Amino acid sequence: MCNSPKNPSAATAAANRAAVDRYDMADRRDFADSRRGLIAELPGNVTGADGHAIFDPHDFDYIGDDTPAPDSVEPSLWRQSQLIRHGGLFEVTKGLYQVRNNDIANLTVVEGDDGLIVVDCMAGVESARQGMALIREHVSDKPVAAVIYTHTHIDHYGGVKGVVDAEDVASGKVPIIAPGHQFDKYAIGENVVAGNAMARRAAYAFGGLLESGPRGFVTCGIGIASTSGPEVSYISPTDLITETGTRREVAGVEFEFLYAPDTEAPEEMHIWIPQLAALTCAENANHSLHNIQTLRGARTRDARNFARYLDETLERWGDAAEVHYGPHTWPVWGNENITAFIESQRDTYKYIHDQALRLANKGYTPLEAAEVVELPEELARNWANRGYHGTLHHDVRAVYTKELGMWDGDPVSLHPHPPAESAKRFVEFAGADSILAEGRRAIEDADYRWAVEILHKLVFAQPDNTAARELQADAYEQMGYQAEGPQWRGIFLSAALELREGIKPMPFTTASQDTILGMPIDILFDFVAVHIDGPKAADVDLRIDFEFVDRAETWTTWIRRGTLGARRGASRDTQLTVSGPKAALTGVLLQPGDATKLAESGAVTLAGDAQALATLASVLDEFDPSFPIVTP
Template sequence: MAASSLAIGLACAAQAQDATDTTQAVNDALLQYLPFDDESDFENAMRGQIATLDADQITAPDGTVIYDIAQFDFLQGDAPATANPSLWRQSRLNAVHGLFEVVEGSIYQVRGFDLAVMSFIRGDTGWIIVDPLTANETAAAGLQLLRDNVEDLPVTGVIFTHSHVDHFGGVKGITTPEEIDANGIPIVAPEGFFEEAVSENLIAGNTMSRRASYMYGNVVAKGPDGSLGSGLGTTTAAGEVTIVEPTLTIEQTPQTETIDGIEMVFLNTPGAEAPAELMFYIPKFKAMMQAEEINHTLHNLYTLRGAKVRSGDLFAKYINDTINRFGDEVEVSFGSHHWPTWGNDEILDLWKGQRDTYRYIHDETLRLANTGETMLEIAEQLELPDSLAQTFSNRGYYGSVSHNAKAQYQLYFGWFSGNPSELHELPPVEEGTKFVEYAGGAAAVIEKAQADYDAGEYRWVATALNHVVFAEPDNAEAKNLLADALTQMGYQAESGPWRNFYLSGAKELRDGIVEAATPATASPDIVRNLPLGTYLDYLAVRLNHPEAAGQEIALNFVMPDVGDEFEVTVTNGVMNYTLDSQGDEADATVTLDRTVLDSINLGQTTMMDAIADGSATVDGDAQKVEDFVGLLDTFEFWFNIVTP
């Protein structure tokens, strides 16, 4: 999940398209396979409901809509033909919203106000808040709902379970740095949290955020033939993202700490669902906070927005360790998404199913790879056994067996299958051009693709027409038929992100680029907390390396307000830097406050404007400074995805 801000514009309504007979048959088959008569998840999702907001929307003080609770009201009754019935069921569960009691008088949750869930634990003197959502506005609304309906107590602790923004971004909606300092409020987080949180998606952030606009369905309308949510939750809030530094770090497993009188046994679980993550057990309540290592869905071992591959082996080992430590006594298990599970037998069924699902995908991928099967071959044939696959909590609403198997292959073997024909393939435009030529021209491909579309062969139709679109991006007939195929694949998809990707691609083919409210990567609060080294790494990525080749630049930088200094060199077309250093042979020394550097990074000013207005000064060759700034690229967010 990437940080959230509001881009210009709104998504246009999706172009309606009926489900074909093939799509209806695929969805009907799943109705027969899964136990849809099991209503226990709906009972758990509604259990303990106390209240919800009177308003349909959470807004900023100026009236800007931060989160629209009513946008998923259409999720009622049985699934329409245009939706996978299993995803429709999961989306109905995710759309349940309000304040819920989890443990009588002691643990509460707010659900359905953002992508994630915010939990509250009653301490001796106040509320310990776990995972304060994505944005200040949604977190504040959730806390106020708790205070209005349970008890108006102060915040006496904050726990960030992991480094994804939907679990910390609303922290300044529930407390302030001044309150934290004055009252000694502990801010608990796993080892590495702060660095991972502020740098998440920065280096590759533009592409990650653009792809996130597909993954979370930001560019398509919500509705029976549009986005149903993400599978992991509903969708992201578009408010103010903030962060505070932890005061208590969890580095060990186990690590026992007492927060406002409540003893908690923490487990440090990095490298599975997030680079920095923790879970914790509360002996007093026999309650496990499972974070995002355990969910009511198969999670991602690779997220389609783009990120480092995750380890199914670690997922399975962390869950197994949890079973061994607390499985004999736990009575309630609640997490960062979805609804809780009550009862020891029910919890162990959930935990063991989740553990074995990740273990099966990881180990079977490796077994097949060691027999010589390639990534695509493994993903095509790997299926969970019925004992796992017929349990809703193991279904691929967010991750999928297919792309998770590919992720485990990539984790160990990378992108190359070993077949030398795939070692130096043509890029999409050149490959598409040759494909169309070999097939006898675009018209011939489209004619065959239409026949395959009529036969329900949507995957091959998409493959063939993708070549035509990259060879002839103005071919409207090819784009429209490809959009139709992607739409049917979206209607069949059980994974929320798969559905959103298919429908977003179809919309872009039909309508072109339509700017929308979508996750971005950097809020002012995040930027101001960037470690200097991370910021300079980002500058190094922005350097236009071919244009920099042949240039020699050496600059010193001094930031008086924070006492930092560093040197930057450009040689051989790359940028290098050294912190806490000043070069003797520098072309110039630039002096500016860190606050000015932050303003430059946020686009509020430029380096040259800062020099012109005196907020930055140059001692030496000012042309070298201008040359360096001129080599830094800016990235266009709304680039094409499904066309060249």
């Protein structure tokens, strides 16, 4: 098989050249704004402790500022990539600074009278550390007075230990301010309990398996970096914001918060800094359409809430805001521009929500609706509403999922055969040679969507059929070259890569040591519970108590009828009690076979029948981080 990316077809080249006419390419305001206030360029690579390059800005030198889009990149995505490839330290307004584009997310720093307030911390410790070094060199060496997380996603808290010392947080010296009643639950639970599947899907969507270049990874759309193996850290918040209008004064700077749950994240908030006339709507207003349902996999969002809280923000602060800074991409300056920006984003999410449900009420299925919904011209031609993160097509389908559930309403989809079984029956009926012939015809006619659909049956029925895999890879590749949405591009090109070369090792995992150790105890047991092999555990009757000596909490766990349950309090009929600090008990729960070694070292104590841990170990399943996607 040919394992290198192929040329864009003549049809793809023509489609991408024709796409230029859909856009307002003469509008160059964003190019000036994305470079406004530059203080210092990035100093070079972001490197890990072992010296490997986590991020190299020169990987994107091929995206020239004035270079026209190559035929293998959709021109709107190319333009967005030109805007975000430049990284560095920027002054947003006097007293507010950002480090951008050495990570998928921004590091924002507010300079107070006697300290710095950091708003969001990037995804990785190393990128955050580089960002803080730029702040120290060019802005201020004042100590960090507080950290603010705008929401529960990993690219906004993962770099926290590159910003602040955990001991300073634990001592109360540096508060961590965050939204919601259950920030830990959603930050850790969403990213870890289903994290193995999420990380695998994210590697496709964010191009983690692709080489940088015009026929591979371009950018993430909302940020330049697809970082390689960063250290992901976590420190729990110490000050939770649960009501709109709540204020905090830190280092002489007043912050006012708008609580916006169930929007882009389960827990999220907007922030107003009156003395700077500076506003952020976190990720509810971006230079991109956002996801109502992420392709990596996460809870479906409420598009109506996006619009509702953006309108409330305008009502509260819209007349006074002079700069809007985001945790991704570049700011918006000037009250008139800010108002227009937020109004346009508000109306886009409201339109998607309302039109999806209008069509649902007319009997359309999600896919049927997604094929016909188009934004009004005024919204569609606004660059900030283009699909650089979410896309209109999958956001329309996501509204159905949020409001109507997983079934599309068509009885044929209610109880279908699994893909591999359906594929075998289809191939037996149609014939492998006929499917190959139809796949070739479809590719020759540039009917790539049909080509991947028909060839999917053959690949799933005969995964070793080299001709079918190669043809499907060719079709996916052209679809990737034509995709405006970088996540669609990443998914299609990653599919082509793995069809040609087989499964690639995963570049990262969400289950870092810090995130696992940071899990609230109830989420920790949820994490263990999804590892229970139900059929193996069906006849197991097991009860183990865990005494968390550093938390002064005891929990009892049981396995019965194939499930693991847990609740606070000790059990009268426990078979075993395991005592120790939370970090050690986490190790016992995830690797119960190592409990004896931990007991011998004095890290934990065992009281009762230690054989209970062997029983637990026997029913724990393991997850392959590189499970198949494009093959059965």
